[in-house]
Amino acid sequence: MAVNTRRNAGQDSLRAFLLTGLLLLLPAVVAHWRMGRFALHTALNGFHTGLGDAVFPWITWLASGWLAVALSLALLWRSWRSFLMMALATGLSALVVQWLKRRVFEEFDRPSMFLEHMPGLPLVGGVELHHYFSFPSGHTTAAFSMCLALAVIIGRRGAAILLAVLAVLLGYSRVYLSQHFAEDVVAGAFTGSLVAVAVYLVLYHGRLGRNTRLDASPLRGGQNQ
Numbered sequence: 001m002a003v004n005t006r007r008n009a010g011q012d013s014l015r016a017f018l019l020t021g022l023l024l025l026l027p028a029v030v031a032h033w034r035m036g037r038f039a040l041h042t043a044l045n046g047f048h049t050g051l052g053d054a055v056f057p058w059i060t061w062l063a064s065g066w067l068a069v070a071l072s073l074a075l076l077w078r079s080w081r082s083f084l085m086m087a088l089a090t091g092l093s094a095l096v097v098q099w100l101k102r103r104v105f106e107e108f109d110r111p112s113m114f115l116e117h118m119p120g121l122p123l124v125g126g127v128e129l130h131h132y133f134s135f136p137s138g139h140t141t142a143a144f145s146m147c148l149a150l151a152v153i154i155g156r157r158g159a160a161i162l163l164a165v166l167a168v169l170l171g172y173s174r175v176y177l178s179q180h181f182a183e184d185v186v187a188g189a190f191t192g193s194l195v196a197v198a199v200y201l202v203l204y205h206g207r208l209g210r211n212t213r214l215d216a217s218p219l220r221g222g223q224n225q
Contacts, residue, residue: 009155010204017151018193020164021144025171025189028182037181038117044175044182048122052176057127060173062166063139065094068146075153081214085203086149093145093195094138097188101133108135111178127177137180140188141195143170148196152204167192 031040061067068090075082101108112129115121123129147167151160171185180188202208 010152010200012157013151013155013160014148014197014200016157016160017148017164018197020161021168021189021193024165024168025186029186032182032186037183038114040182041111041175041178042118042121044172045122045178048124048176053124056173056176057124060139060170060177060179063143063146063170063173065090065142068142071146071150077217077219078153079215079217081203082153084214085153085199086146088203089145089149089192089196089199090142092199093141093192096195097136097138097141097191100136100191101138105135106133108133108184110134111181121178124177127179130179134180135184136187136191137171137174137184138188139174140167140171140180140185141192143167144189144192145196146192148193149199152196152200 028040028044031043035043068086072083072087072090075086109132110130111118111121111134112131144167147163147170151163154160154163167189171189174180174185175182203214208214
């Protein structure tokens, strides 16, 4: 794939992903400002169904680190650049979010520590609720860094929009399961997106962006066209 074509496709996908994510998350930011964390968490959990209780514990697993590792290894079949985009975006964002959770915002507790402020809050049976290190959401950080990386790699606007919707859904699963507040999810989305954008700029622009050797696959040989 020509350098300019790849770069333009990545830029279009990046813009589509970020705009879609912003439009979907902005209402939560406004609602948090107007309602407060407890009222918003209660409102966002007012849609529990039997199907949701069964499905969301599985959906949230998609934002685990194991899937990012598997995707990174699978992308070696495509190219070094694709592998590095996924591996660095998800790996570095995981390091950043853990540092934030444990060194900067270590006193932020999870919803399970404030149940007395949210009487009647529906909880999903069989889900072990965590108590500490709430801000930002690590799963949401992983979801946004992983989905943004995939959007850039695929290079299609429609796919980028769908991946942004998936990332937001994964973030919402953390609220649905009462593992995080909405503010944790928004912060995780920002963290994952910021790190992934930085990795994209390094790999797709400047000297590395012009290095066609990164477009070769170590598994297939030759360049990905």
